[in-house]
Amino acid sequence: MPDDKELARLIRRGDEAAFRRLVQREAPYLYGIARALVGNAADAEDLVQETFAGAFKGRYRGESSLRTWLVGILVRQAGMLRRSPWWRRRRPLRDHDATADPAGKVESTAGGDASKGVEARLDLATMLAALSPEHRAVIVLRELQGMTYEEMAAALGIPRGTVESRLHRAREELRKRYKGYL
Template identity: 35%
Template sequence: MTTRAVISGGGDPDHDLVDRVLGGDRQAFASLLARHQKKIFNFMYRMVGERGAAEDLTQEVFLKVYEALPGFRKAARFSTWLYRIAHNHCLNALKGRGREIAVSALTKEPANGNPVTALADPSASPEERLEQQELQAVVQEKLAELTPEHRAVLVLRDIQGLSYDEIATALELEDGTVRSRLHRARMELKERLRGYLEL
C-alpha cells in the first residue's frame, strides 16, 4: 500500500471551504488563502531564494489551484494537494525559466528588510545577532546549491515540519524514497556547511 492511500482527508476543515468555493463563495477562497498562503510563500522562498520570484510563484500557484479546484477529490488533505501543485509548479518554473537561485541577492538586502534576519533572537547581543544573520544567509545559500529535489524534501521536512506521509503525498514518492532522499539531502547540506559548523 502506498503512502498516498494512508493519508486521509477525512475531517479536513478545508474541505468545507473547498465546497463553498465550488459553490461560488469567493469569501471561502479568501479563507483558504489566509490559511495557506504563508506556508506556500515560505516554501517558494526557500526553493527559489528571492522574495519577488516567490511572490509571483505563490500567486500563480493559487490561481492554478482555484482553476483546478473542481478536480480536487478530497482523498487527501487540501494542504497536501496544495503542496503538490506548488512543488510541481516550482520545479517547472525552475526548469523552464532558468530560475536557479541567486542567493547572493539575499545578503544585499538591508537588515531590517531581510525577513530572515529580522526574526533573529532578540535577546542576542548585536555581535551575536550579526553572526546569526550571516549564518542564516549561508544556510539559504548552501540550500540553493542542492538539487531542487533535495531542497524540496529538506524544506518540507526540516523547515515546514510536514510528516513523511504528507511529504510522500505532496512529492508523489514512496515513503522509503522520502526517508532516503531526506538523509542524503541532510548529509549533503552538512558537508556544504562544514566550515561554518565546526567550532
C-alpha cells in the same frame, strides 16, 4: 469558520469570500516556503499565485490538512517552473535575492557569536539556498509538512528510493554546512 473540506468546497463553487479567506490564511506561509524553494521574490509570488490557481482546479480530498495539500501543489509548481526553458534562461538574473552566506542572514536576539546557542536563528530561505532545488523540495515536505516517504514520492512523482537518497544527501549537506549551529 468552515473547516478545510468545507472551505475547499466553497472555493470550487466560486465563492469569492471563501477564496479570500484562504489567501489571507495561507498566502504568508506559502510565500515563505516558495521563497525557500526558488529563492527570489518575483518567482515566489508567481508560484503562490499558481498554487492557488492549481488548488481551484484540483480536488482536495481531506487526506491531509489543506495547508499540506497546498504545499504539495506549490512544490510541484516549483518543479515545473524549474524545468521551463524561460526560467532556465532567466535563472542567472533571478536566482536568490538572498545570498547563500549564512553569516549574513542570521537572526539573532542576543548579541555575541551568532553561530552558538539557540538565540541564533537562520531563516529558511538562507538555510536551503545551499541545496539543489530537488533537495530543497524533499526537506520542505519532510521537515515542515511531516510527509512520509510514500507521500513525498507521490507528491513529487518520483520513486520512494529516490526520495530517501535525496533526503539523506540534503541532510548531510545541511549537517556539514551548519555544524556550528547544531
